[in-house]
Amino acid sequence: xxxxxxxxxxxxxEWRSQILSGTLPQDELKELKKKVTAKIDYGNRILDxxxxxxxxxxxxxxxxxxxxxxxFRAHEIASxxxxxxxxxxxxxxQNIDINRQAKFAATPSFALFxxxxxxxxxxxxxxxxxxxxxxxxxxxxxxxxxxVRWSSCGLPKDIDRLHNLxxxxxxxxSKDLKREKISFVCQIVRxxxxxxxxxxxxxxxxxxRRPFGVAGNSLC
Numbered sequence: 001x002x003x004x005x006x007x008x009x010x011x012x013x014e015w016r017s018q019i020l021s022g023t024l025p026q027d028e029l030k031e032l033k034k035k036v037t038a039k040i041d042y043g044n045r046i047l048d049x050x051x052x053x054x055x056x057x058x059x060x061x062x063x064x065x066x067x068x069x070x071x072f073r074a075h076e077i078a079s080x081x082x083x084x085x086x087x088x089x090x091x092x093x094q095n096i097d098i099n100r101q102a103k104f105a106a107t108p109s110f111a112l113f114x115x116x117x118x119x120x121x122x123x124x125x126x127x128x129x130x131x132x133x134x135x136x137x138x139x140x141x142x143x144x145x146x147x148v149r150w151s152s153c154g155l156p157k158d159i160d161r162l163h164n165l166x167x168x169x170x171x172x173x174s175k176d177l178k179r180e181k182i183s184f185v186c187q188i189v190r191x192x193x194x195x196x197x198x199x200x201x202x203x204x205x206x207x208x209r210r211p212f213g214v215a216g217n218s219l220c
Contacts, residue, residue, distance in 0.1 A: 001046070008043050012036060033058050038085065045082045053078055110172040112219075114184075116148060116165035123212060125152050125192035133169060133176075134185045134216070141185075142176060143169050152192075181218065188213040 015036050018024060024032065037058035044051060053061045053074045061074055112133070119129055127150045133143040146167040149157035156162055176182070190196075190212040194205045 004046065005043060008039055011039060015039075030057070038081070041078060041082050042085050045086065051075065051078055051082070110177065112169040112172065114146065114167045114169065116167075119148075119150050119154075119188075121188060121213060123150075123152065123188070123190055124196055125190055126150065126157070127152075127212065128189040128191060128209070130187040130189065131167070132185055132187075133172075133219075134183045135179055136181050136183055137179070142179075142182070143172075183216045183218050185214065185216045187211070 015032055019029065019032060019036075037054055041052060041054075043049075053071055055061055055074070061071060063071060066074075114131060116129070116131070119127075121127075129148040129150055130145040131148075132141050132145045134141050146169075148165055151157050156165065188211075190210045192206060192208065192210075194208055194210070
């Protein structure tokens with residue numbers, strides 16, 4: 001409602017400037033005044049304010065100089081015009097919604113943009129961060145993994161990509177959007193020793209991938 005009234009006020013301000021400019025021909029000026037009064041009456045109607053009864057030129061009728069019957073007929077005409085405008089606006093909105101739905105359904109694929117800011121997880125060794133989309137009802141992943149290698153010092157292994165860790169999950173079709181639930185899952189895999197507490201340098205292992213943690217967030 002606020003946005004609708006704001007747009008109407010902007011239109012009225014623009015039309016008022018055109019009227020005050022004095023550059024419009026008489027026929028265009030008359031048509032513009034009708035547009036102004038129609039917009040005002042429409043705004044009063046959607047805000048549940050009193051309907052202003054006007055003559056053919058858009059001037060407010062004086063009840064002291066206009067008969068009751070004339071006022072009643074003018075009120076009927078004004079009410080009918082406002083109702084027609086309301087129905088027209090409603091029809092246009094429905095057509096826009098239908099066109100949007102048709103365009104949305106006709107789009108072959110969609111995409112999800114992901115921007116990784118930081119990994120706040122004390123691991124103590126290098127790690128791999130894998131992000132993917134998951135369907136919890138079917139218990140399966142529906143996308144490939146976005147892999148970021150994270151160092152033990154808390155920064156990306158590829159330092160040139162710091163603050164630029166972005167990925168786009170593409171080719172999400174209408175079937176994916178119709179899923180009842182989709183979750184965004186982040187898996188953390190520790191890369192290093194078999195056991196973090198293993199300090200025996202003689203049997204120290206390295207480069208082993210061990211599951212460390214997982215987090216998820218529901219998208220829909």
